[in-house]
Amino acid sequence: xxxxxxxxxxxxxxxxxxxxxxxxxxxxxxxxxxxxxxxxxxxxxxxxxxxxxxxxxxxxxxxxxxxxxxxxxxxxxxxxxxxxxxxxxxxxxxxxxxxxxxxxxxxxxxxxxxxxxxxxxxxxxxxxxxxxxxxxxxxxxxxxxxxxxxxxxxxxxxxxxxxxxxxxxxxxxxxxxxxxxxxxxxxxxxxxxxxxxxxxxxxxxxxxxxxxxxxxx
Numbered sequence: 001x002x003x004x005x006x007x008x009x010x011x012x013x014x015x016x017x018x019x020x021x022x023x024x025x026x027x028x029x030x031x032x033x034x035x036x037x038x039x040x041x042x043x044x045x046x047x048x049x050x051x052x053x054x055x056x057x058x059x060x061x062x063x064x065x066x067x068x069x070x071x072x073x074x075x076x077x078x079x080x081x082x083x084x085x086x087x088x089x090x091x092x093x094x095x096x097x098x099x100x101x102x103x104x105x106x107x108x109x110x111x112x113x114x115x116x117x118x119x120x121x122x123x124x125x126x127x128x129x130x131x132x133x134x135x136x137x138x139x140x141x142x143x144x145x146x147x148x149x150x151x152x153x154x155x156x157x158x159x160x161x162x163x164x165x166x167x168x169x170x171x172x173x174x175x176x177x178x179x180x181x182x183x184x185x186x187x188x189x190x191x192x193x194x195x196x197x198x199x200x201x202x203x204x205x206x207x208x209x210x211x212x213x214x215x216x217x
Contacts, residue, residue: 004101007076008111009122011130013175013191014055014084022191023049030165056090056127057083059215065111074111081140081215084109084194087107087127093210097122110212131171137215140193142200159199166192176206 020038024134027033027041034041042049081213082094099116108114134215152160163183172181183200187193201211 001105002064003105004107005063005074006060006067006107006109007062007063009058009126010060011056011058011198012132012133013127014057014133014140014194016050016052016054018193019050019055019194022189022194026189026195042156045162045195046155046202047162047195053085053086054070055084056082056087056130057085057092057193057197058094058126065108071110073130076106079137079198079215079217080212081137082210082212084197085211090127093125095120097210098123102188113191133193136193136217137217138185138199139184140196140215141182142203142213143180143182144203145180155207156203163196163199166196 023038023042024033025040032041032044035212039049039051055201059079059081061076063078065074067075067077069075083090085093098107099119102109102119103112103116105113109119133178165183166187169184172179173183184204185192185196186198197211197213200213
């Protein structure tokens with residue numbers, strides 16, 4: 001039976017004061033900073049702004065156990081980022097919810113059997129040792145498979161307009177019989193990375209157990 005392998009993991013820390021400063025600066029650049037609260041200004045863009053919580057993002061490299069290259073080595077798949085989340089939600093989504101896959105053997109850290117307790121402890125340790133965000137992905141993207149672009153809700157349409165401010169590229173196609181589209185962003189700042197993640201998590205076509213975007217360094 002095949003399983004997923006987690007080869008590498010790194011947690012990054014985005015302090016709330018930095019997020020607040022960057023958000024105000026970005027809104028000012030877009031001429032969208034009003035006399036109302038930051039929560040109001042961000043809600044107008046379709047996203048929720050955290051209330052004094054530091055944010056964390058975990059990046060990880062995965063691969064499938066049954067995929068090999070021409071030299072017989074397992075293929076490491078693309079990197080993914082999980083977040084941005086506060087510390088409590090990071091433990092809940094990345095630790096507790098994933099622990100079922102670890103316990104069943106569907107997900108193996110470094111290709112080895114592990115326990116749910118060990119996995120949760122690992123996630124907590126990663127968050128404890130999280131580094132300030134010092135580098136950005138060259139791009140991050142997410143694909144959607146069951147939302148026709150002509151049937152988006154009002155909030156989803158607001159999010160799509162917000163994404164145009166980030167110069168997000170959109171490609172469309174078919175996934176089986178369903179309409180599919182992919183959104184790709186090249187963030188220039190940590191805030192743009194945060195904003196893209198927030199928008200993507202609110203455009204679920206098939207809601208994932210764990211928030212995830214594909215990224216490339």
